[in-house]
Amino acid sequence: MAGTLYLLPCPIAAGALDETLPDGVLRTAQGLSYFLAENAKSARAFLKALGHPLPLRDIDIVEIGHDPKAAAARGWLEPVLRGRDGALLSEAGAPAVADPGAGIVAAAHALGIRVQPLVGPSALLLALMASGLNGQSFRFHGYLPVAAPERAARLRELERASRSGETQLFIETPYRTAAMFAAIVQTCSSSTRLALAIDLTGAAEYIMTRTIGDWRTQAPPPLERLPAIFSLLA
Amino acid sequence: MAGTLYLLPCPIAAGALDETLPDGVLRTAQGLSYFLAENAKSARAFLKALGHPLPLRDIDIVEIGHDPKAAAARGWLEPVLRGRDGALLSEAGAPAVADPGAGIVAAAHALGIRVQPLVGPSALLLALMASGLNGQSFRFHGYLPVAAPERAARLRELERASRSGETQLFIETPYRTAAMFAAIVQTCSSSTRLALAIDLTGAAEYIMTRTIGDWRTQAPPPLERLPAIFSLLA
Numbered sequence: 001m002a003g004t005l006y007l008l009p010c011p012i013a014a015g016a017l018d019e020t021l022p023d024g025v026l027r028t029a030q031g032l033s034y035f036l037a038e039n040a041k042s043a044r045a046f047l048k049a050l051g052h053p054l055p056l057r058d059i060d061i062v063e064i065g066h067d068p069k070a071a072a073a074r075g076w077l078e079p080v081l082r083g084r085d086g087a088l089l090s091e092a093g094a095p096a097v098a099d100p101g102a103g104i105v106a107a108a109h110a111l112g113i114r115v116q117p118l119v120g121p122s123a124l125l126l127a128l129m130a131s132g133l134n135g136q137s138f139r140f141h142g143y144l145p146v147a148a149p150e151r152a153a154r155l156r157e158l159e160r161a162s163r164s165g166e167t168q169l170f171i172e173t174p175y176r177t178a179a180m181f182a183a184i185v186q187t188c189s190s191s192t193r194l195a196l197a198i199d200l201t202g203a204a205e206y207i208m209t210r211t212i213g214d215w216r217t218q219a220p221p222p223l224e225r226l227p228a229i230f231s232l233l234a
Numbered sequence: 235m236a237g238t239l240y241l242l243p244c245p246i247a248a249g250a251l252d253e254t255l256p257d258g259v260l261r262t263a264q265g266l267s268y269f270l271a272e273n274a275k276s277a278r279a280f281l282k283a284l285g286h287p288l289p290l291r292d293i294d295i296v297e298i299g300h301d302p303k304a305a306a307a308r309g310w311l312e313p314v315l316r317g318r319d320g321a322l323l324s325e326a327g328a329p330a331v332a333d334p335g336a337g338i339v340a341a342a343h344a345l346g347i348r349v350q351p352l353v354g355p356s357a358l359l360l361a362l363m364a365s366g367l368n369g370q371s372f373r374f375h376g377y378l379p380v381a382a383p384e385r386a387a388r389l390r391e392l393e394r395a396s397r398s399g400e401t402q403l404f405i406e407t408p409y410r411t412a413a414m415f416a417a418i419v420q421t422c423s424s425s426t427r428l429a430l431a432i433d434l435t436g437a438a439e440y441i442m443t444r445t446i447g448d449w450r451t452q453a454p455p456p457l458e459r460l461p462a463i464f465s466l467l468a
Contacts, residue, residue: 007363018257019257019258019259020258022252022256023253023256024253095363096366097359097363098370099370102366102367102370105363105364106366106367107366108366109442115366117434117441119254119354119355119435120353121353122359124359125328125331126351127351128331129328129329129331130241130339130349131339132336132340132341132343133340134336135335136332137374137375137376138373139374140370140371142371207349207351208343209343
């Protein structure tokens with residue numbers, strides 16, 4: 001009988017594991033010895049931090065990279081198919097959400113492997129909860145275009161779409177978050193609300209929702225080189 | 235100085251709290267004595283289950299109902315504004331996501347109250363993780379229309395929209411999930427994928443992704459009167 005593929009969230013910032021992962025999830029992780037991870041080095045650090053009882057040399061970590069190919073999934077899941085439980089973990093947060101890994105989960109379903117998601121931190125979910133914007137209708141876009149004209153056009157498009165009441169969420173890489181904030185403040189209407197969730201669960205956590213008009217008159221948010229989730233609602 | 239408004243997730247099914255809530259979150263909840271809850275009775279049961287150290291009569295639970303009015307938020311937040319920490323909790327899952335409460339969070343931001351989201355279970359997030367469908371671009375619609383013709387039209391619309399690669403998520407009340415499944419299977423194309431996440435973290439948890447064509451030839455999923463999240467991707 002095939003094993004189970006657990007979907008194991010990882011911390012999204014440095015800090016105590018017991019703030020962001022349930023005890024039961026830590027225990028499940030401690031009981032596994034087969035992991036599919038974006039990066040083997042950070043997976044090892046995570047397993048060490050959660051006090052995995054096995055020595056690291058007895059734990060199999062398969063590095064699937066940042067853009068795992070669906071064609072490789074069958075091979076990676078072979079041990080699970082033969083009865084060994086395993087876990088998919090991402091670099092930070094929930095696997096397969098705003099992150100690679102969905103193709104592996106899809107392959108598990110196709111192979112008849114039981115898929116078991118575990119509770120843990122998701123920057124996206126925490127940002128939406130804390131935004132005060134509509135959480136009953138929302139859309140996540142991933143990354144927006146980087147080039148200034150395309151980015152501005154896309155921001156205007158999202159702002160327009162949000163007039164229906166649907167919150168629009170997107171992310172940006174840490175070294176471009178300040179530029180993204182500047183572009184939003186320049187592009188969007190003063191009455192549109194922008195929620196910022198910076199370094200969630202981390203030491204520099206900053207959460208604030210303001211209208212664009214208010215953002216324009218306040219000191220800029222502490223974005224520099226920190227991960228951030230942006231949520232817009234006109 | 236104003237207190238902090240914590241956003242406290244609740245279990246989404248009966249079972250051990252330590253499978254779905256981090257220790258640190260349980261400790262935070264144990265340290266609070268002011269709660270804004272959809273339903274006071276279930277809030278009391280939750281606080282008892284997490285071993286709150288105070289007798290229930292010393293804990294203030296304000297019942298905000300299923301559709302809290304923004305106009306009332308200022309009054310509810312008054313104690314927090316005066317320096318008492320408090321928590322917003324929902325009936326199940328993450329507050330203000332696929333659930334009421336966003337207006338209270340928005341009021342907290344407007345009043346300058348610090349908002350602190352806590353990690354916990356979200357059926358929506360777990361369903362998306364486990365679906366194997368695109369988690370880098372997705373849209374949550376809440377409830378679809380109940381009447382059959384409108385529901386079918388909306389399902390066709392969502393299926394069409396998902397051709398861009400964007401996963402479409404929606405929910406249904408437990409006593410209508412079987413009817414929703416039947417409508418999807420009847421309405422959508424055989425190559426479209428439908429992910430079902432039923433009774434997540436509960437005793438009857440069932441997670442499966444199949445094409446509509448495959449769903450048509452298999453025994454119907456165990457949906458009867460259970461909460462479910464539906465995810466579609468053409």
